């Protein structure tokens with residue numbers, strides 16, 4: 001078990017290293033190779049050659065690419081100094097450089113955005129798992145009834161409607177028409193838990209709808225299959241009440257494979273979060289990323305990509321470890 | 334003696350007390366997309382406490398469906414209909430409520446299944462599954478149930494029961510796994526134990542051990558046992574009475590000694606013919622009787638066995654048009670051949686080849 005744990009963690013670290021290489025390669029090396037000048041992006045087209053040269057030295061853009069990558073890594077782990085002669089700027093670890101546009105450090109900028117996206121993602125995940133699994137189980141138990149067909153039709157809609165559509169629709173109905181909810185907005189949880197909740201409920205529902213639909217269909221299929229298993233018959237033959245047979249023996253077998261799917265979906269969730277933040281005008285990582293892409297703000301794009309990658313790698317690590325705990329055949333095999 | 338008397342099977346005839354388990358005219362149907370599966374039709378039998386009833390027949394003859402019906406396990410299937418009477422210790426189960434039957438399940442009546450690997454939950458330890466079985470029927474703490482479970486594991490011959498208590502089904506060998514299933518089935522001292530092909534998934538030496546174990550435990554607990562198998566050797570060794578099933582019907586029924594020494598039905602002859610010697614231990618699977626088992630959706634007209642029966646033409650066309658009823662007393666048979674003819678055929682054509 002311990003060696004499995006260590007192996008998984010080492011794997012995760014290597015994956016992250018590769019991710020930094022690829023993103024660095026794409027976002028820094030490519031402009032250099034293609035001749036578009038990051039220094040120019042940084043300082044603006046009107047800059048005179050001298051200050052352009054100064055910026056280039058300070059950002060280390062004249063160094064060979066491997067050296068730049070080394071400095072970038074060092075900045076992530078230990079922080080780094082940007083120096084041009086006596087002009088020294090220190091950037092604390094984890095240093096992601098400076099925004100080309102605002103000239104602010106990228107790290108604090110992104111860190112302030114993380115709670116927004118995290119609140120959105122976690123809230124939506126809880127909603128979709130609860131509703132998806134509950135709908136799936138009910139559908140399986142009431143197979144072929146009106147309830148089953150209605151739920152599965154709803155699920156089909158959930159899978160096929162884009163967030164732009166469902167989000168706008170929800171916005172229109174619940175905020176503009178009915179006025180049941182205030183404008184979607186992020187209020188820090190610690191400041192005002194109720195405000196945090198009401199401000200996010202619509203984005204949660206919108207984002208969760210998409211995934212809940214997938215989970216409902218998956219749960220239903222898994223449950224129908226599981227109910228035909230011999231060990232369910234054994235559970236019944238022991239005289240267990242039907243709710244224990246389904247709620248314990250059935251659900252345990254249904255949820256286990258769902259954990260893996262859940263891990264994979266977290267990546268997709270980030271993409272969904274970008275769109276949701278856009279629709280509801282929430283200033284999270286996704287919003288930041290879109291703005292940065294529009295403005296060609298390379299360090300910010302790199303930073304968001306890296307954070308997203310870390311997020312996915314860590315979630316997958318957790319899911320792997322969790323899976324080995326809940327499936328004894330993996331743990332011991 | 335009336336033709337449908339069952340009491341004679343294990344008890345003297347007459348309006349005596351009901352046998353411990355009495356099944357009368359049991360009929361089980363499944364509605365499927367392909368049509369109605371007549372899985373069991375008008376099956377009747379009885380078992381007393383301390384006795385063993387063997388049910389034999391080819392795969393698909395309705396043996397498992399019969400046993401699941403006794404346990405009331407078709408109730409959760411929306412496509413199943415069960416008719417007839419099932420009396421367990423003077424209580425009728427077909428008309429009993431779901432809750433009443435559930436309380437008997439695993440308590441007064443328990444079942445051992447064919448494939449112990451798939452019959453165990455992959456995500457719960459063996460111990461947890463036995464503890465659960467005990468606690469459904471006994472209001473005891475987890476600790477007490479644990480003691481009981483470990484005791485049961487030891488009783489069925491599992492070494493190091495404390496350690497194995499915490500292991501999962503897939504960590505057990507086939508034989509040990511079936512022992513654990515038996516421990517789980519017996520944890521509540523059931524008065525009726527149904528073993529549905531308990532040794533089919535096991536290798537030969539282990540089969541013998543498991544059968545010995547079931548026999549020993551039966552002696553110890555005094556339970557009624559229904560032993561389902563398609564291995565006649567098992568029946569010869571364990572059963573007091575035998576039921577031969579074909580196409581969802583009981584076609585021969587009687588004390589084991591009678592059925593083995595004076596088999597009456599041509600299908601039973603075929604089954605016995607696949608055993609080289611009656612007095613030799615045989616544990617190999619039966620080589621099936623020539624031809625294939627009937628479809629339970631479109632049963633052959635008349636006697637369901639007629640397409641495979643060498644004697645089908647001997648009664649005009651009765652075998653093709655009229656379904657034979659199970660007739661006789663203690664030893665009953667469902668065949669149109671007159672008893673004398675059967676006697677003659679058996680003595681002259683069949684017995685010499687057995």
Ligand SMILES: Nc1ncnc2c1ncn2[C@@H]1O[C@H](COP(=O)(O)OP(=O)(O)O)[C@@H](O)[C@H]1O
Pocket residue numbers: 363365370372390391392393394395396397398399410629
């Ligand atoms: N739930 C079910 N739905 C439809 N058909 C079934 C069901 N269970 C069993 N059957 C059918 O009933 C017949 C008898 O099966 P079974 O009792 O399992 O035979 P066996 O004698 O091998 O134990 C088979 O043809 C099987 O396909």
Ligand code: SF4
Pocket residue numbers: 598599600636637638639642643644645652657667668669670
């Ligand atoms: S009734 Fe006819 S077909 Fe059926 S077993 Fe007897 S002889 Fe054979």
Ligand SMILES: [Mg+2]
Pocket residue numbers: 393396397398529530
């Ligand atoms: Mg069977």
